Amino acid sequence: MTTTDATAPTVGVDPGPLIRLTIADCGAKVLHSAVQLDVFTALADGPLDAAELAAAAGLHPRLAADFLDALAGLGLLTRQDGRYRNTPLAEVYLVQGRDTYLGGFIDLTNETLYGTWGRLTEALRTGEPQHLDPDKGGFVGDRHADPEKMKRFLKGLDAFSDRMGGELAEAVDWHGYRSFVDLGGARGNLAAVLVNRHPHLEATCYDLPRTGPIFDEHVGRLGQTGRIRFVGGDFFADPIPSADVIVLGHILHGFDADKSRELLRRVYDAVRPGGAVLIYDRMIDDDRSNADRLLSSLHMRLVSRDGGEYRIADCRDWVRAAGFTDGGARPLLGTHTLVAGHRPGSRHE
Template identity: 75%
Template sequence: MTTTEDPTTAAAVDPGPLIRLTIADCAAKALHSAVTLGVFRALADGPADAARTAELASLHPRMATDFLDALTGLGLLERAEGRYRNSVLAQTYLVPSSPSYLGGFVELTNETLYSTWGRLTEALRTGSPQHLDPDKGGFVGDRHQDPAKMKRFLAGLDAYSDRMGAELARRVDWARYGSFTDLGGARGNLAAVLVQAHPHLTATCFDLERTRPLFTEHVGRLDAADRIAFAGGDFFADPLPAADVFVLGHILHGFDTGRRRALLRRVFDAVGPGGTVLVYDRMIDDDRSDPERLLSSLHMRLVSPEGSEYRVADCRSWLREAGFTGGGAEPLLGTHTLITAHKPNPAQEDAA
């Protein structure tokens, strides 16, 4: 027997959320194009009408007004008496001269996400990770082979690590420590933020040896080479640089559970007695209900053979297995979770 849906029931269900979800990428692409074309840079010094904004950002007149009004509707621009200006959000984060500029991160996501997520259906069918085609300008998977692409990739990450470093500098009682190792520290941007905020600290960035030239150039430009060292090696094969604190940001999500546990055991051995480990990622909430965190996990599965996000409870369990105590979790920048755990100090315990 064939059944048909009651049309009155369908009419009572608003399809709006479904339609908005279907075209959600349109808004993101508008943002990406605005950053690439320099719309927010063009309006950084004050309002301009549509014709002048189009001239400054090289927008074709046929497209300009709808484009600028769409950006206004998205909360990125404001319009008054026919003139456009940056919203507070855009002026703060999307003007290249701003110290909190996130345009590099916007451009990074534009170049890395769309082509890869276009292969999601194939990945869901096969379980195989998907990589961008280097011939089409992508650099996920092949970025280390091209220094120019690697610099662009790291510049995008710098836009985010500036904010992350500032938040960690504020949240952690660094007066208790003298040194830290940033595991996977790339070209040293987060480490530089921390040592600039806390001048008594020294740091080591541990990353692949091929990252060293990029680190040397970047840290030298930041005038921090005397306080941040680079150690090249493999997380699982080479000695980890000893320190009072280890920072693992966006590291554990790149490995399967077995390798996460192994790495945390190695970190436990390398951190000094009474020291601390800081782990942050877009961790999945324990009841697995936050769609943004779950999509982030799906992205890691899409682009890597063994990566994914993980639950907060799982991370705490791995830290305890490694020997750490504590494991307090707190939100970080609204998109991440920070877990802080400690290595016991037998000398202090004996004295107590």
């Protein structure tokens, strides 16, 4: 039998935020479909009316009007006198061929999020990772077994690393350093951004050996062959190449605290005296109140057996425990945190 608490509020509480949260994934799926159908690229040369845009994107007329107007309502298109055009946000980030294009990242999230988050309730009850088999490469799943699938996966990551590399190039004073290693650097995209901004740097990408051919192809296409070297290995079993700076981007969130501390001790041994470690992730704010960061951590726990985001304070503790002096923390891209640590000693001694 259900009873009603007479003291519970029954009027004056707007359910709107709850309803919007309940259907929040609908807006995301509209964006994903628009990227897949290249709606924004179709508008790159100027506005189109509804029929022209529907024809260019291959939209069925039964759904086209609601779909296009929903994109306008989401702030991605504008509609004036029956003609649609991209908003500045869409024009910069959603037109294929632009250096700032984020469509690959959007495709990646569309591919990876829904299968796992649809199993959240099961994961909460069992504690087990969902959908992506941890025995086939952790949260990367079986993509390494399929080179074309892996390329699509990495293309999505490249859309992010282009922006992160540009911001990291400005956030750190690289002039006193001669070399860096991007740990888990995939096909070398972030390393390429850094050496383009700071040509004096010697760059190394360190990742699993099977990533080597994909690295060679991508770096060759970027015209960086010979400027960035690839070293294959296992973070925990093989020597980490020595350098002035070692970058760990989206690495520690794949491990638990003990493994993260172990890895940072190995990194300390590889950083030259006077050098630095740079760690970026969507770290959880120290009072654990930022919902976006906590959702990111939940995602890592859904797709990996030991992963999860970690508090900024915890990361700084791990850095100090490894032997580095604390270089502080700062925001990156508005969504990430950069924690730095410095190895005592004189550079290039």
